[in-house]
Each structure stands twice: as C-alpha cells, then as structure tokens.
Amino acid sequence: MAVNRRIRQFFFPSLTPTFLIRVFLVSVFAYLFFGYLCTPFIIQGISMEPTYPNGGINFCWRLRYLLSEPKRHDVVAVRFAGSQIMLLKRVVAREGEQVEFRAGRLYVDGKEIEEPYVRFPCNWNLSPRRVEKECVYVVGDNRSMPIEGHHFGQTSKIRIVGAPLW
C-alpha cells in the first residue's frame, strides 16, 4: 500500500510549494546547463566519419578550452554561423606551424603525422601553408572525398566553442 502511494506520488505529485520550487530550480538549472555549458547537437554530414557518424547525437562541452588551448588531434566544435550551426573538426596544426598534404598524408613542419583516426583512403595534395596567429588548422577525419569537396582550413581560435563530450 505504501509502495503504491509512493509510485502514485512519483507520477502524480501533489502541487505543494516545495514541489513547485524544486521544479522551478531544476528547470533553471537544465536551461543554463544545456543551453550554455553542455549544449546538445546532432551531427549532419559525413566529414568526421567514421569517428562521428552522420545523424549521431552528442553534447558540446563549452568549458573545455576555458583554461587550456586546443592541442593537435583534439576534436573541436567551430562556430560556423549564428549561435547554433557548428562544424565538428579535428585540430591538425597550431599557430605558426606549416601544414601540407602529400599523397593523402599529413605533414606538419615537414614531419609526417600519424593519424590513426583516418580510416578511409585519401589522395589529397595541398601545398605547404603556415597557420596564422591566433588560428588553428582543422580537418575532418573523412578524407575520402575530393579535397575541393571537404570543408577544412585554418580558423580563428575565437570561433572554437568547445569540444564534444565523447
């Protein structure tokens, strides 16, 4: 009987002042947490496959780079347009470094970089270019498409809004 009452109370709680205050606080916390700190997003596109498949759901942890700088191989969310459209990309080089692709292999400052996350065949060639100040160079993991069809390049660090939670 007591169990029944507890179940009923859980699903149909009495609208007591304490309950209403609790609902209000939970709502405010959820709004702030999921709106500003850990924003949910849906992945649309194949540029980060197979690491992040098209249609996947994740959260952007916005405090990730509050006290640190993005490092090479980090996956970051780059603000693309407005406050809601973001690009999910991997950092391959930092400011001052020279990036190039030779026969699908990534070279930074002339040294070949191991990229275990790149699983699909790639034949990209890109002449060397230096990453500007306060910028990072980002590329997607899926480089199976022609180089012209892939959104990548250097972007300002200010545009990095966080990192995916997993």
Place this chain on the structure above:
Amino acid sequence: MVKIKYLLMGILIAIVGIVVAVTVFPSEEKRVKKRFRLLSEWVSKSPEENPFTTLQKMKDIGELFFESCELKAPDESLSGSYTRQEISAYAGSARAHFFQLDFKFYDLHIVFPEKEVAKVALTARLIGKSTTGEQVDEIRELECFLKKTDKKWFFSEIEVIQVLKK
C-alpha cells in the same frame, strides 16, 4: 466603483495607444528587419510561381539595394561592386536555376555604428531544389551594412564571412 471603472478604461486606452504607436511608428531595428524579411520573401520561390511574379520579384529584389552594393566573398570571382540592375539580373538568373527555393535569415544582430547606417550580423540559409533535381542546403554567416535614404533602408555592403581558410 466609478473610479475603478475610469482607471481600468485609462489603462486599456494606454495599452491600445502603445500597441498602435509601436505598429504605426516601428523602431529603426524593425524597419531593418523588414528589409531582410522582404529579401527573404522575394528570393524564395515556389514551384507554382508564374512568370509575371518572377519578373516582379526580380525588379523588387534590386530595389532593396543601394545604387551600388559591395559584395565581399571568399570566392574572389564573386566579389565586387554591383548596381541595382545587375543585382536584379543576377538574382533572376540564379533563381531560374531553381525549381524551388527557400531563403531564410536567422540570429539577426543589429547595431547602428553611425547615423543612418546599420550593421547586421546574421545567418543565411538557402534550401532548394535545382531544375536538375539536385538538393541544395547552404548556410553562411553574413555581415551586412544598410544605409538609410528617403526614410528607407538599402543594402550597401554584404560580406560572406570566411570561417575556414584553406
């Protein structure tokens, strides 16, 4: 009792007055937003659009722009200064490639850096189906400048923000 009746009538008249004032005399921000709404409406195209509407929309699009409008785009071939007539012609030609078009603006952030100059940061999204059946879904961050002449706002500069530079 009579006093309360007069008080309520006074409040009601004040509310109606405020609503009328806001509707009849919109703020400059609302006037600027209206120009974007018109641009969105006139660029968009339904499959049933008749040739007369198409011609009218082409003419109307040109009239939203200043005598000369500067376009800055990552693609150098598109950058330059365009007259109203050129804009109408290009818009007509671009719309002709589409069977259906939906052009929308989001996240409008309007400031007035100088008198009779408005600077707007926004997200533009174009969803459509080309005459060859190809689906198009493009999103870009834009920065626009509008100038006010004869109590109307006209687009004088449009910059497509480059997020990733190869």
